[in-house]
Amino acid sequence: MAVDDSRAVLPLGACPVPQSRYEHILLGHGSGGQLTAELIGKLFVPGFGGDVLGALEDAATLSLSSGNGVHGPRLAFTTDSFVVRPLFFPGGDIGRLAVHGTVNDLAVAGARPLFLSSAFILEEGLPLDDLRRIVASMRAACAEAGVTLVTGDTKVVDRGKGDGVFITTSGVGLVPEGRSLSIHSARPGDRILVSGTLGDHGIAVMSVREGLEFETVLESDTAPLNGLARTILETCSETRCMRDPTRGGLSSAVNELASASGVGVELEETAIPLRAEVRAACEMLGLDPLYVANEGKLIAVVPPEHADRVLGAMRSHPLGRDSALIGDVVAEHPGMVILRSRVGGRRVVTLLAGEQLPRIC
Amino acid sequence: MAVDDSRAVLPLGACPVPQSRYEHILLGHGSGGQLTAELIGKLFVPGFGGDVLGALEDAATLSLSSGNGVHGPRLAFTTDSFVVRPLFFPGGDIGRLAVHGTVNDLAVAGARPLFLSSAFILEEGLPLDDLRRIVASMRAACAEAGVTLVTGDTKVVDRGKGDGVFITTSGVGLVPEGRSLSIHSARPGDRILVSGTLGDHGIAVMSVREGLEFETVLESDTAPLNGLARTILETCSETRCMRDPTRGGLSSAVNELASASGVGVELEETAIPLRAEVRAACEMLGLDPLYVANEGKLIAVVPPEHADRVLGAMRSHPLGRDSALIGDVVAEHPGMVILRSRVGGRRVVTLLAGEQLPRIC
Structure with missing residues (x-):
């Protein structure tokens, strides 16, 4: 053909980058394109090993049964960090995005999304009102998607070492037997x-x-x-x-x-x-x-x-x-x-x- | 008495802080002390609602059975971000810490830790060798703890908007019935x-x-x-x-x-x-x-x-x-x-x- x-x-x-000519992280490593694929394929997968990580699905699906059977529903598990800027944009904000992103990774894996976690990395000086808006937005997004946020964490970094708010959401769901x-x-x-x-x-x-x-x-x-x-x-x-x-x-x-x-x-x-x-x-x-x-x-x-x-x-x-x-x-x-x-x-x-x-x- | x-x-x-006199995030909000407790109690818990989040345990424990029973093992689910600096210190590094932190939150909840996720927020310019060292360290820590890293994510932020590497690990485990x-x-x-x-x-x-x-x-x-x-x-x-x-x-x-x-x-x-x-x-x-x-x-x-x-x-x-x-x-x-x-x-x-x-x- x-x-x-x-x-x-x-x-x-x-900006095309000469392959394997870099020894530092570039913005393009976060693009979801070729450099991201290289980082995953050449650093993370060989570095971590593991068949499930190597499968590169949007969510890992895992058997919870300790026996040798593959009966019953399997667990789907996924994580994503969100670093979008600006924090608020037409049609959404970082919090809404963080909930949807994780719900969607579970959904396209065929899972029913159930529980979410949310870890915040806040920059010193962030207006609390921004955080309140983000939390309210996440709550509404969880309700809309029918998932429950069950656990979280908060860290604070000094001014100039972050960018307002970064959010990492993880999610678990169940994949029905046979799917x-x-x-x-x-x-x-x-x-x-x-x-x-x-x-x-x-x-x-x-x-x-x-x-x-x-x-x-x-x-x-x-x-x-x-x-x-x-x-x-x-x-x-x-x-x-x-x-x-x-x-x-x-x-x-x-x-x-x-x-x-x-x-x-x-x-x-x-x-x-x-x-x-x-x-x-x-x-x-x-x-x-x-x-x-x-x-x-x-x-x-x-x-x-x-x-x-x-x-x-x-x-x-x-x-x-x-x-x-x-x-x-x-x-x-x-x-x-x-x-x-x-x-x-x-x-x-x-x-x-x-x-x-x-x-x- | x-x-x-x-x-x-x-x-x-x-540095004692006058209560409720702040409208911005302070470093102390990440201390694990009084300001963290205020942020959780006054912003996150009322903002998100939810009984499980309100329970403030190190890990949420959740029933996976869709019926009305509480039979069978429950799922433990936890998340933590890690922003330690320096990235490498005597006795460990941010990667080892991130694995242990999540394993330990599951362990003290009485769960057998099973699966981990890891989300990286990398700053443009990070030496790839630092990332390789961190990944190798995480792999060894997972092996030592008997857990498997099954899914992950990578985002990159521009130079001066992060601090080398932030890692968010989440983990799931099983709490035996009756515990x-x-x-x-x-x-x-x-x-x-x-x-x-x-x-x-x-x-x-x-x-x-x-x-x-x-x-x-x-x-x-x-x-x-x-x-x-x-x-x-x-x-x-x-x-x-x-x-x-x-x-x-x-x-x-x-x-x-x-x-x-x-x-x-x-x-x-x-x-x-x-x-x-x-x-x-x-x-x-x-x-x-x-x-x-x-x-x-x-x-x-x-x-x-x-x-x-x-x-x-x-x-x-x-x-x-x-x-x-x-x-x-x-x-x-x-x-x-x-x-x-x-x-x-x-x-x-x-x-x-x-x-x-x-x-x-």
Whole structure:
């Protein structure tokens, strides 16, 4: 298959980094793209060892039975730190994001999210009113998602050694017996669905930082996806996997899928839902929307015979009204993602090199 | 009962803060003392609501059964952020501390620690070699404690917005059916045991920062306490509760116990194990060892008839050789901790006001 490599996506905003030429942490190590993958693959996985960590799912799923059986529900366990700035942005804030991020990692693993923990790293001088707003927002987000925050921690660092508030949420949930979603299980012929417009979160946050204005207020899509995920799994128990395309955007999600499952992915550019404001902002800022973070969207990979039914179910859910079928899993070019572009060309969608939008979550 | 309130402990290094006169986060909000208690009691607990969070145990214990029964093992779930500086200190480093801190919170809740998560907030410019050392140290600490690190996250913040590495570890474990340890369950007559010398961790870290030198190298006591905790519980299934006296030291641990159980606590100063170097450093730095953090010690509260047997079992464990019986739970002065001092006086041991040793863990 002919692939026009010379058109491999290099977002204008990104700064390509010579590989293995760094001996210090770069901003791009937090991008969710290629440098993050290198850090995980070359430092954390070999450093820590362990099969579960090596599986690189959004949440680890674990058997609690001490015997040799794999009976009963399994535990899903996940963690994420949030360092977004500004702390408050259109459509959300760091607290809401922290709750949704962890709920969603559990949800796309097929788990029912149950309990959350929250650890705060506060910078000396933070207004208590900011913290109160964040806590109120987290409480509302927990209630909306049907999870309970059960334990926490607070540390304070001296002025100039932090940035207001960092929040790390962890979550546990239960995966019903017999359910097994994995980014290793996509097969040629499967179809790829997305639950709505892409890039809203990243562009909403970036717009505040850059002082961009639109005719309408562009808001983050941050939302709890456990209800939508349940709808999908109830409609199609054979769903191969789900991912929430956060840092690194759709590109990271489908590249990880292609790589883990040893399959190719073909995306149809015209099918990918995009708000006009996001398209305009991306052109203005030199960003590629495929690389921009989402906080209330998921992709689902399903067997072809179920795709239409799942799409219908997704569209009937309030958080999935703009759902679309955006691509296919193919046997060709395993590990590689190809975009069939608007004008009929084909280009490789690589992992993000460098960093496009730092501290977006 | 006559209590000499005028001698209430006010550590020389601490800066008392007028109550409710602040509208910003102070370093003392991370002290583990009075300001931390205020932040939790006045902001987090009312803000988040929730009975489990309000219970203020070191780990939340949760039923996983969806039915109405409380049968079967319960899940213990805990989280802690670590912001210690320097990152490497005699006897340990931030990674080792992060593993032990979470293992120990599970262990003193009576749980068998199983799985850990680790979320890193890295500052741009951090040498990768530092990160490699920390990861290697965490792996060794996990192996030693018999836990598996199963999931993680990495964020990067721009230079000057962090401080090298912050680590948040969360952990899950199982509490066997029928076991229930709680800081609400101490009763008059119970005896208080400590597993060894106090203040080693805080003074070891502080010595590096202040450039203090001793004849022998004073090392942090950071260690996994799950083995020792299991020994205690196997010896005495009626153990009321255990705590690891980390931030805020012995003072915070016993004050929280007295307050939660509605009992008084009396400590015998001469019975409290202290290294000569720690005593000397505390005198030099104007610190009270009762307020200094430990990372490899626990206190156990047991019914009086079991105290000697538990003490013997603790002393037979490598991490409990210097264990001692240091005090009693009494019916008098509920909520208050009294120290019977070396010279025969009695003084109130209050919660730490302000901050004595910032960023010790």
